[in-house]
Amino acid sequence: MFTGIVEELGEITEVASDRLSIRGPLVVGDARHGDSIAVNGVCLTVTTVVDDVFTVDVMGETFLRTALSRLQPGDRVNLERAATLNTRLGGHLVQGHVDGVGEILKREPSGEWETVTFALPEGASRYIVHKGSITVDGVSLTVVNVSDTQFSVGLIPTTLAMTTLGHKQIGDPVHLEMDVIAKHVERLLEARFETGSTS
Incomplete structure (x- = not known):
């Protein structure tokens, strides 16, 4: 973890x-x-x-x-x-299990900040919510916008300077890991509907 x-x-x-x-x-x-x-x-x-x-x-x-x-x-x-039991949880729970590979579509500088837009693999958008968490190349980030085919995040100066996201170019691939809680909720609901359970 x-x-x-x-x-x-x-x-x-x-x-x-x-x-x-x-x-x-x-x-x-x-x-x-x-x-x-x-x-x-x-x-x-x-x-x-x-x-x-x-x-x-x-x-x-x-x-x-x-x-x-x-x-x-x-x-x-x-x-x-890997995190330990006394690690500060500065980001969110990340497993290191890549759900798909995205691609950088656009970089929009705004002063010291930058908004970066990524293409999503098919079907991945259902795990992403506005202001929710996503992991891009191992970096815990907050979603700014999301559609069926893409999402964007805001990168602060520290992230730009201390991770690969500050140096990657349009067209470069990135690893995406969706929020594990969203994936578990989906699986639990699938099982519930498959069995027809209402309790």
């Missing part, structure tokens, strides 16, 4: 068919084999740590369903260690 508060901008050092190696001096400070670290919002398991670089195994399914396969050495990535 994560909170969507990025701790560090890491750097990809190696991309292989089944693993990634990432430089992240802060997050590897207490990292051990088996620990979870979110990489651009994807929960991955640490296999090795050497100096300030950690390596994670990546299944073919994960490469297929995310944009991790597009990463190249030198690319920056958002990093967050």
Whole structure:
């Protein structure tokens, strides 16, 4: 479990068919084999740590369903260690399970702030509400507007400076994780209607 508060901008050092190696001096400070670290919002398991670089195994399914396969050495990535029981919940509950890949459609600067609009995968809008939470590349954000095909968020200077969202361009892919509570509510309601229960 994560909170969507990025701790560090890491750097990809190696991309292989089944693993990634990432430089992240802060997050590897207490990292051990088996620990979870979110990489651009994807929960991955640490296999090795050497100096300030950690390596994670990546299944073919994960490469297929995310944009991790597009990463190249030198690319920056958002990093967050798994939350602990004494972690401040500055964002919202994030699982690190990507629901789909979106795309940046528009960037609109407004002073120090910026409004960014993203394309949504088909069917994803039902989990998004105005002023609700969404995770974009592992960053917990508040929805400004949403339609059937897109949504927008406002990025403050800190987010622009300390995450990859400040550097991505129109057309770039992003990982999207919808609010887990919305997904659970939908599943519970589906089960209720399937059985015809009214209690």
